Amino acid sequence: MPRRGAGTPPPGDLPHGRDGNRRVYGRDMQSRSPASRTGRPRSATADAAILAATREALVELGWSKLTLGDVATRAGVAKTTLYRRWAGKNELVVDAVAELFDELELPDRGSLAADIEGVVLQFASILALPEARSGLMAVVAEATRDEALRERIRASVVDRQKRLVLEGRARAQARGELAAEPDPASSARTVDLIFDMVAGAVVHRTLVSAEPADEEWVHSFTGVLLRGLAGEAPPPADV
Amino acid sequence: MPRRGAGTPPPGDLPHGRDGNRRVYGRDMQSRSPASRTGRPRSATADAAILAATREALVELGWSKLTLGDVATRAGVAKTTLYRRWAGKNELVVDAVAELFDELELPDRGSLAADIEGVVLQFASILALPEARSGLMAVVAEATRDEALRERIRASVVDRQKRLVLEGRARAQARGELAAEPDPASSARTVDLIFDMVAGAVVHRTLVSAEPADEEWVHSFTGVLLRGLAGEAPPPADV
DNA sequence: GCATTACGCTACGACTCGTAGCGAAAGCCC
């Protein structure tokens, strides 16, 4: 499926001030990327309108019934404009959903347990949004057959969460709650493991089991994660 | 999207000897369900061929590019036959993927840790199949907007796994490895939590992180699940 | 003013969808 070669990643003139190289505009990034600042610039407002329209369509139609023509109409742009910027439905939805994860933060709550509960609740609140539920799993499913798409998801969504795991772990080690792990390879494996356990549990709870990841659940989850199944028997109900 | 009302769930004459009411054939089950054993029976071999062709198409094309016409051609049946039995792509893929989970078992390995590692490895080996990777996440994504589909997935895929959690937990309590939990409501919550943690972690590892859930990873995961993050620092490398 | 790029619009062939209608096949029951 060859794509047009007209893409030019604008350095930083788009509204969502995230890292630069996320929007790929077609497929290739280095064709004539560095400095082509002549001609009419791309409308930044159109960009925002398209992503907002995509989320709106995700809520109303879901993934499978979402069409790019419909998104274009909602956004008030021409369908061709959409195809000039994104390679297809997958890439568009990834970008639209990724913006939802911008607000993730990790305020220091004083203890590892409190930090975990805080960030898990944030993550759960995002996954509770219908536009995230419909879109995220679908693009993950598509990504199983598309290496580039997987990388795009990793850069836009996953890494932003994983940073929180790194940060929380460092804090806990500084507090003495977790033992330091000097070997960097072993440490990286541990971080990956924790990340898969935290994100996986929340995703599975909200999307597969279709039950809310509320405070009670998060509290129990954190108890098992920190102390294990055999730890304290039932976590105290001091929610 | 109104569907035909011709469906009649055959009691048990289909090859895969699973529980009865899984295949719904259209939408309604009680229209004239109980006994209509006259007329030409449905071809059981066609059923198996269709499901096998669906998995084959999932491997080659993935979810989004899979078309029912193509599946019908691969299976050697007419496209209309497909629509007479399944309401659409979602239901068909659920049934095709569900068959992959038939072989899940929980042999008694003597300890809770060994039991967990065994079942997680089985689950991971299923998720490593491309037909499972492509199909499962996609139908889960669709299910976020379709209550009936969610129930179908629960009955065909999820509950079969959850039974293993129940079984393993009962064994561990009999061995004295886990404390008994007399309150049934609290016990049910714990089982759900464990299930979301186990299945979620494996799914996230294999599908989102796109890394294999091999023995080393499973061993580390089991260690954290049983003893918690603060438990022993790095699990001993006696894999 | 000029080159360059993005935009809106229309039109297009190719494909998929899900259904309708038909005659033939494959079972049960008398």
Add this chain to the structure above:
DNA sequence: GGGCTTTCGCTACGAGTCGTAGCGTAATGC
């Protein structure tokens, strides 16, 4: 065997989506 019922394969169909091409116009930098 004859009759009844249901399924099957096949063809055809309107509706909808896809992704692109082509055109004239708008908005920038030099």
